[in-house]
Amino acid sequence: MSETLTLDTPASAPAPAPRTAAHRRAVRNRRLNWIAVHSLGIAAALFFLLPFVFLFLTSLMSDNQTLSANLWPQHWVWSNYVNVFKVPGFTSWWKNSIIYSVAGTVLTVVSSVPVAYALAKFRFPGRRVAMMAVISMMMLPPQVIIVPMYLVWTNQLHLTGTLWPLIIPMAFGDAFSIFLLRQFLLTIPKEYLDAAKVDGCGELRTLLRVILPMIKPAISAVALFQFFYCWNDFFGPQIYLAQNPASWTVSYGLQTFHSAHHTDWNLTMAATLLVMAPVIIVFFFAQKAFIEGVTLTGVKG
Amino acid sequence: MSSTTAETGLSPTPRRARASKPPVAPALKRKRRRELRVALAFLSPWLIGFAIFFAYPLISTVYFSFMHYDGYNPPNFVGLKNWNYVLTENPYFWQAMRNTLWLVVVMVTLRVIFGLGIGMLITKIKTGAGFFRTAFYLPYLAPPVAATIGFAFLLNPGTGPVDHLLGKLGLPQPGWFNDPNWSKPSLVLLAVWGIGDLMVIFMAALLDVPTEQYEAASLDGAGPFQRFRYVTLPNITPIIMFAVVTGVIQTLQFYTQAIVAGQVASGVISGAGTNYVPGYPSGSTWTVPQLVYNLGFQSNDDIGSACVVSLVLFVLAMAFTSLLMRRRSGLMGDD
Numbered sequence: 319m320s321e322t323l324t325l326d327t328p329a330s331a332p333a334p335a336p337r338t339a340a341h342r343r344a345v346r347n348r349r350l351n352w353i354a355v356h357s358l359g360i361a362a363a364l365f366f367l368l369p370f371v372f373l374f375l376t377s378l379m380s381d382n383q384t385l386s387a388n389l390w391p392q393h394w395v396w397s398n399y400v401n402v403f404k405v406p407g408f409t410s411w412w413k414n415s416i417i418y419s420v421a422g423t424v425l426t427v428v429s430s431v432p433v434a435y436a437l438a439k440f441r442f443p444g445r446r447v448a449m450m451a452v453i454s455m456m457m458l459p460p461q462v463i464i465v466p467m468y469l470v471w472t473n474q475l476h477l478t479g480t481l482w483p484l485i486i487p488m489a490f491g492d493a494f495s496i497f498l499l500r501q502f503l504l505t506i507p508k509e510y511l512d513a514a515k516v517d518g519c520g521e522l523r524t525l526l527r528v529i530l531p532m533i534k535p536a537i538s539a540v541a542l543f544q545f546f547y548c549w550n551d552f553f554g555p556q557i558y559l560a561q562n563p564a565s566w567t568v569s570y571g572l573q574t575f576h577s578a579h580h581t582d583w584n585l586t587m588a589a590t591l592l593v594m595a596p597v598i599i600v601f602f603f604a605q606k607a608f609i610e611g612v613t614l615t616g617v618k619g
Numbered sequence: 620m621s622s623t624t625a626e627t628g629l630s631p632t633p634r635r636a637r638a639s640k641p642p643v644a645p646a647l648k649r650k651r652r653r654e655l656r657v658a659l660a661f662l663s664p665w666l667i668g669f670a671i672f673f674a675y676p677l678i679s680t681v682y683f684s685f686m687h688y689d690g691y692n693p694p695n696f697v698g699l700k701n702w703n704y705v706l707t708e709n710p711y712f713w714q715a716m717r718n719t720l721w722l723v724v725v726m727v728t729l730r731v732i733f734g735l736g737i738g739m740l741i742t743k744i745k746t747g748a749g750f751f752r753t754a755f756y757l758p759y760l761a762p763p764v765a766a767t768i769g770f771a772f773l774l775n776p777g778t779g780p781v782d783h784l785l786g787k788l789g790l791p792q793p794g795w796f797n798d799p800n801w802s803k804p805s806l807v808l809l810a811v812w813g814i815g816d817l818m819v820i821f822m823a824a825l826l827d828v829p830t831e832q833y834e835a836a837s838l839d840g841a842g843p844f845q846r847f848r849y850v851t852l853p854n855i856t857p858i859i860m861f862a863v864v865t866g867v868i869q870t871l872q873f874y875t876q877a878i879v880a881g882q883v884a885s886g887v888i889s890g891a892g893t894n895y896v897p898g899y900p901s902g903s904t905w906t907v908p909q910l911v912y913n914l915g916f917q918s919n920d921d922i923g924s925a926c927v928v929s930l931v932l933f934v935l936a937m938a939f940t941s942l943l944m945r946r947r948s949g950l951m952g953d954d
Contacts, residue, residue, distance in 0.1 A: 355745075356744065358740055359740060359741075359751050362755060363755070366758050366812065369769060370757070370758075372781075376780070384778075385778045429665070432661040432664070433661060433664060433665040454940055457865075457936055459871060459908060461872065461911040462676075462677070462911075463672070465676075465680060465683065465922055465929060490668025490671065490672065491664045491665035491668050552875040552879070553874060557916065569762055583772055586768065587769070590769055593764070594761050597762060598760055612816055613819060613820065
């Protein structure tokens with residue numbers, strides 16, 4: 319009895335608890351609760367992580383083994399990850415994905431920041447309507463406007479089969495990025511802007527010198543989201559790039575991979591994991607900014 | 620003319636003279652006009668974007684919905700013929716609508732419930748919280764195409780690891796993506812796997828609930844369920860509403876996973892070709908956005924009918940978006 323009590327005291331230190339049966343029950347409950355919560359957590363973690371583990375193990379199997387009932391590789395065929403790059407086109411998909419993602423991200427950030435700043439901090443007639451238009455654009459399913467857009471890109475501009483129809487629109491502001499940056503800008507007190515004006519800064523200088531350093535977290539979140547969006551984009555490449563395999567990106571090329579290599583699940587899984595890799599690596603380096611960004615989309619109730 | 624000089628302050632005398640008279644109004648007007656000009660300059664990239672990538676294609680979609688157009692020969696006016704074709708004759712439209720509606724109801728409900736559950740779990744976990752948070756979040760990051768191909772492999776009847784495990788445990792082994800009754804539930808499973816976004820949003824909302832309210836409820840003798848019902852739920856209702864409405868809009872656009880799952884499971888993948896029958900198996904994974912792609916780009920370049928389906932999708936999405944724009948939603952921000 320005294321044993322348990324000495325063990326318990328540190329946990330309930332602030333209130334020198336009466337050493338009663340009720341107190342012991344509370345301690346036991348807390349422990350049971352801890353076990354229940356963490357068992358549930360482990361079960362959930364298995365659900366979320368096991369698919370990755372299975373994909374990884376399969377990517378290291380020999381050709382014959384992938385269709386067998388064995389879940390563990392008999393021989394660890396690391397060369398699958400080398401052979402995958404010998405698949406025709408695979409390297410050029412990477413090049414295209416990197417161009418699309420990097421150019422798209424840079425253009426989106428540069429074009430969206432001033433718009434978000436104006437929507438958050440300027441008073442002008444039609445501000446509310448402009449904000450509604452941004453939200454409408456953000457929520458617009460891409461399929462709604464795809465037919466006329468495709469006709470322009472193909473009939474007038476003759477640019478289908480290149481990355482241009484995917485990249486150029488990013489130079490005109492992205493609704494979701496504008497929305498997210500504006501949400502963040504609203505939290506910056508007006509006094510900072512007034513102070514900058516008193517010091518004789520124009521709007522542009524205020525934005526570049528005062529605001530930009532303050533909204534770095536939001537900018538990294540937006541850049542990450544946009545990078546992931548471009549990297550993952552399937553619909554855009556399917557519409558604009560399908561006709562020219564040399565212009566394919568990894569997300570689009572990946573789905574053709576399996577047909578070319580029918581039963582080679584090992585190579586398909588190696589390619590699949592390689593396509594996931596950049597996103598996950600970037601996430602690990604920028605986890606904090608990313609989580610902040612997601613939280614920001616949920617807005618304060 | 621005079622306003623320019625006053626604005627630049629090059630000639631102080633006339634300005635002082637005017638300022639001493641009925642002041643404010645003209646000066647204020649000038650200030651407003653200047654502010655509007657600056658605002659327009661800052662907004663200009665997006666204003667151009669709005670016109671080119673939103674207004675123009677939208678109007679154009681309405682126009683083409685009344686035209687017969689194959690993309691090459693000049694369009695000609697056919698009245699409501701396309702509308703009639705899509706709503707009464709196209710064999711897939713109502714199937715796609717039913718599938719999309721099914722996905723909206725089941726997928727959004729399960730994602731919100733599961734996301735809230737995982738969000739609550741993560742706020743309770745004390746040991747190794749960082750590891751669990753990352754583990755729960757990771758699947759959300761997997762590119763949709765890669766995740767779908769991965770699941771198609773895991774669940775592949777006869778050869779997939781999940782199938783083997785279920786067999787060993789003596790559990791039923793459904794056809795997953797190859798069985799019309801299981802294909803949509805399999806897509807829901809995939810969507811629930813990628814719950815990370817909702818988990819983070821709910822986690823933030825749950826941590827914002829004032830702890831005094833829980834303490835007060837406990838003092839009043841409320842158990843865990845009552846605390847959840849009378850403290851947690853009312854506090855996070857706005858976030859739940861936000862998750863539901865954005866979830867509905869996202870699910871209306873549900874496209875990539877459905878199309879990739881059908882293609883991988885059917886074993887027929889067309890790179891640039893068009894010989895794949897969508898909606899595999901038996902049309903059970905047709906969704907409305909796929910029909911736009913199919914009519915406009917895949918089958919017979921029936922651009923008019925594709926635009927009709929686009930407009931149906933537009934009306935559905937905007938109906939839910941208007942819910943988000945009500946003042947109470949918090950989306951519109953401060954004013």
